[in-house]
Amino acid sequence: MRTILIVFLALLVFSCKQNTSVKKVSMQEDVAILANDSLNGRKTGSEGEGKAAKYIANRFETLGLQPKGTERFYQKFTYKASKNPHQEAEFTTENNDSTQTGKNVIAYLDNNAENTVVIGAHYDHLGMGGEGSLYREGEAIHNGADDNASGVAMMLHLADSLQKRNSPKENNYLFIAFSGEEEGLLGSNYFVKNPTINTKKVTYMINMDMVGRLNSEKTLAVYGIGTSPVLKQIVNANAGDLNIAENESGVGPSDHTSFYLADIPVLHFFTGQHEDYHKPSDDTEKVNFEGMKLVSNYIFSIIKDLDSQPKLVFRKTKNESEVVPDFKVTLGVVPDYLFSGKGMRIDGVSQDKPAQKAGLQKGDVVVKMGEHDVTDMMSYMKSLSKFDKGQTATVTIDRKGELVEVEVTF
Incomplete structure (x- = not known):
C-alpha cells in the first residue's frame, strides 16, 4: 500500500x-x-x-x-x-x-x-x-x-x-x-x-x-x-x-x-x-x-x-551476430555473460532440457563438448553447432575446480 x-x-x-x-x-x-x-x-x-x-x-x-x-x-x-x-x-x-x-x-x-x-x-x-x-x-x-x-x-x-x-x-x-x-x-x-x-x-x-x-x-x-x-x-x-x-x-x-x-x-x-x-x-x-x-x-x-577528449573517432567492430553458427540442438542453459575465465559458465539451467537431465548445475563451467574445446562463448556456440538432435556427447565441466564428465543427449 x-x-x-x-x-x-x-x-x-x-x-x-x-x-x-x-x-x-x-x-x-x-x-x-x-x-x-x-x-x-x-x-x-x-x-x-x-x-x-x-x-x-x-x-x-x-x-x-x-x-x-x-x-x-x-x-x-x-x-x-x-x-x-x-x-x-x-x-x-x-x-x-x-x-x-x-x-x-x-x-x-x-x-x-x-x-x-x-x-x-x-x-x-x-x-x-x-x-x-x-x-x-x-x-x-x-x-x-x-x-x-x-x-x-x-x-x-x-x-x-x-x-x-x-x-x-x-x-x-x-x-x-x-x-x-x-x-x-x-x-x-x-x-x-x-x-x-x-x-x-x-x-x-x-x-x-x-x-x-x-x-x-x-x-x-x-x-x-x-x-x-x-x-x-x-x-x-x-x-x-x-x-x-x-x-x-x-x-x-x-x-x-x-x-x-x-x-x-x-x-x-x-x-x-x-x-x-x-x-x-x-x-x-x-x-x-x-x-x-x-x-x-x-x-x-x-x-x-x-x-577532455575531442569528438571521438568512430571505428567499426566485428559484428558477432553475423558469425554466430546455426544450431540444430540446445543445451538448455543460461550462459553467464559476465564470466571472463576459460570456458562457458552456466548461470541457469532450464527444466526438462538436456543439461538438467544430465545433472548440470548453475556455476558449472563447460570446458569441452565431445572432441571440441570450449574456451569462451563463441567456441561454445561453434561446438554446439556440431551436434544433431538425438546425438549423445561427453561434456566436460569444471565444477568447483574438479573436472567432471557427463553424458548429454541432445
Whole structure:
C-alpha cells in the first residue's frame, strides 16, 4: 500500500508545475515507481507506458532539463507489430486498431558546447507477458525492475549529477528514455532516423540496460569498447573496484546498436542476466542498489574523463551476430555473460532440457563438448553447432575446480 501511495503522489505532484524546491529522488525511489504493479509492466503503447513516460518527463523537468522531443519531452512513433518473430515491426503514419504508438522521452542539458553526448535507457517492458516472456503460467505483471527501470533510474541519477557539476562543461548531454526496445529497438531506431538534434555533432552514446544486479564479484559487462580508439583505455582506467568484462562490438540486443549502425561510438553497460529475466519475479526488492551506485559513479567518471577528449573517432567492430553458427540442438542453459575465465559458465539451467537431465548445475563451467574445446562463448556456440538432435556427447565441466564428465543427449 505504501509503494502504491508513493506512485500516485509522485505522478500527481510531478505533473503539477510548482516553483517550490523538489526533494532529491533516489535511484531506489525511481525504480520502485517505474516497477510498480500500477503501471502493468509498461508495455509499449499501453496506459502503463504512458504513465511511466509522464513520470520520466516530469522528472526531467524537475531536474531543470530542456524538452527536446517533437511534442515537448515526447517523440511519438507509430508502428505495425509483426506477427512473425523473425520480421521487424514497421513504422507507419497510420493510426488504427492494427497499429501501436510508443513515446520516446527526451531531454537536453545545453552547455553551449560544440558536441553532444547521448545517454539513454529503455523504459518499456513486457506488460502482462506474452511474446518474449519466459514465464509459462499464464498472464502476470512483468514489472521489469532490472529490465529496465534500473537503467532509467541510473540515467536520471546521471542527469542530476551532470546538471549540478561545477567543472567546465565540454559537452552537451541528451537524455533519452526509449520506448519499444522489447519490440525490437524501435524507439532508438526511430530517433536515429528522425533525430531532434544534429547527430553529426554526437561524440558518443552511452546505453544502460539491466544495470541493477551487480554480483558479488562486482563484474560489469561493457560493450562497444572497440567503437573508438580511446574507449578501451578510459573504460579500464576508471574501473576502480569493478571487474570489467570487455566486449569490443557495437552490436548487441539493446538500443546502443541503433547508434552504432549510424556510425556513432557507443558504450553499453550490463550487470548480467539472471533467473528473473523476462519473468514477473523481476521486482524492486531484488535490485542491488549499492551496486547501482557503484556503476553510476563509474559511468560518471568515464563521462568526465571523455569530456577532455575531442569528438571521438568512430571505428567499426566485428559484428558477432553475423558469425554466430546455426544450431540444430540446445543445451538448455543460461550462459553467464559476465564470466571472463576459460570456458562457458552456466548461470541457469532450464527444466526438462538436456543439461538438467544430465545433472548440470548453475556455476558449472563447460570446458569441452565431445572432441571440441570450449574456451569462451563463441567456441561454445561453434561446438554446439556440431551436434544433431538425438546425438549423445561427453561434456566436460569444471565444477568447483574438479573436472567432471557427463553424458548429454541432445
